[in-house]
Amino acid sequence: MGDVAMVVPVLRALTEQHKKVKVTVISRAFFKPFFNGIPNIDFFAAEPNGKHKGFLGLLKLYSELKKLHVYGVADLHNVLRSRIITTLFRLKGKKTATVDKARSQRAALTRPDNKVFEPLVPITERYADVFEMLGYPIDLKKVKFIEKQSLTDDIIATTGTRTENWVGIAPFAKHRAKIYPKDLMQEVINQLLVKPKIKIFLFGAGRSEIKKLEGFAEGHDNVIVIAGKMSFKQELQLISNLDIMLSMDSGNAHIAAMYGVNVITLWGATHPYAGFAPFNQPEKNQLVADREQYPKLPTSIYGNKKVEGYENAMRTIKPNDVVTIVDSYLNHNNL
Incomplete structure (x- = not known):
């Protein structure tokens, strides 16, 4: 949940600084409320435990996503499922970019001996780097936060x-x-x-x-x-x-x-x-x-x-x- 929440300010910056960009977020339906009210954001609910489960399910997901006619794919997860979807789009000539999770640096930070205790690049900046690779640089210092919501x-x-x-x-x-x-x-x-x-x-x-x-x-x-x-x-x-x-x-x-x-x-x-x-x-x-x-x-x-x-x-x-x-x-x- 935290990983998805950290995407929100990045997408707010993206859509504010590139007003002609339209984004479709692909994630579990539970997280849809995170993105309510952000301009030019659509949401596609993936069902990794349902119809999109397993390799055949991923092929079905890819088939459904193709209908969106996207310009490019930003893989902000970098796990097997997301890499398969990204690869399928890349094979069809779409521009793709995948987040660098710095796994070797994380291992050095957390190992008990010969630890490299240095700050790693924040994950929000790594997300922003993905969009820059797609041609949309983002200044995260200019994020406009979601307004306080009215209490019912x-x-x-x-x-x-x-x-x-x-x-x-x-x-x-x-x-x-x-x-x-x-x-x-x-x-x-x-x-x-x-x-x-x-x-x-x-x-x-x-x-x-x-x-x-x-x-x-x-x-x-x-x-x-x-x-x-x-x-x-x-x-x-x-x-x-x-x-x-x-x-x-x-x-x-x-x-x-x-x-x-x-x-x-x-x-x-x-x-x-x-x-x-x-x-x-x-x-x-x-x-x-x-x-x-x-x-x-x-x-x-x-x-x-x-x-x-x-x-x-x-x-x-x-x-x-x-x-x-x-x-x-x-x-x-x-x-």
């Missing part, structure tokens, strides 16, 4: 009328090594609630996460669990209206960033140097685990590798430091 009555029924700072917290990630310890996150929430004029919205998915979120919110009227109460489209509308999103290295960080929301991220097994920091966010907003205590960090790109002795790496990120940087974005005056 059913959303306001959950959030209440806005009279405070709205802070989103997304405390989960796909892999445990990227999740801030529960007791420390509770301390962050408790310290934030001492601040005036603040309402906290908790984001997550699934019964297990909802139960944990309800534990964070218990006894606090101004902490609202959003998970399970809104559709994905409604969550996007709410996120676009946040003042701050506090997130792990996960999709919610990138969703908030695509709306131009202030995003603070906490990093454990992964690291912003891999190129996946939220778009257009200052370095100070990325709080990382202590590499002096845990020199093998980052241990992986996606946080999916378990390294013995590194289970508590995120405990080196102190709740006071998290609260301090969140507080720097709060408006304590009349809203």
Whole structure:
């Protein structure tokens, strides 16, 4: 989800700076709301678990896409499925370009020994490079963010009328090594609630996460669990209206960033140097685990590798430091 969300500001820049370009985004139907409201963007829902599954399914997908009569193909995924589709178009004489995922550089950044600890090119810039190869250079410093979306009555029924700072917290990630310890996150929430004029919205998915979120919110009227109460489209509308999103290295960080929301991220097994920091966010907003205590960090790109002795790496990120940087974005005056 994060990879798709990071495409959004790039496409906004592309269509704003090249107004005669029309783009068709090919992805899972779930992600279609990301691209709503962007001029000259169409969406084609691929079904990799349905009619487009397997090689024969990819041939069917290619056959359907041919009818779009495209000028070129930008492969922003660079996996087997996307490479097959791109190759089929290239064999038909279409111009194609594929994102460089810098796999060897990522391996050097994450290996335990002889680590090359240097920042890699951000993935959004790599996406932009793909369009430049197709003949459409992009200046990512001139991105116009999506405007805050109007909140419908059913959303306001959950959030209440806005009279405070709205802070989103997304405390989960796909892999445990990227999740801030529960007791420390509770301390962050408790310290934030001492601040005036603040309402906290908790984001997550699934019964297990909802139960944990309800534990964070218990006894606090101004902490609202959003998970399970809104559709994905409604969550996007709410996120676009946040003042701050506090997130792990996960999709919610990138969703908030695509709306131009202030995003603070906490990093454990992964690291912003891999190129996946939220778009257009200052370095100070990325709080990382202590590499002096845990020199093998980052241990992986996606946080999916378990390294013995590194289970508590995120405990080196102190709740006071998290609260301090969140507080720097709060408006304590009349809203």
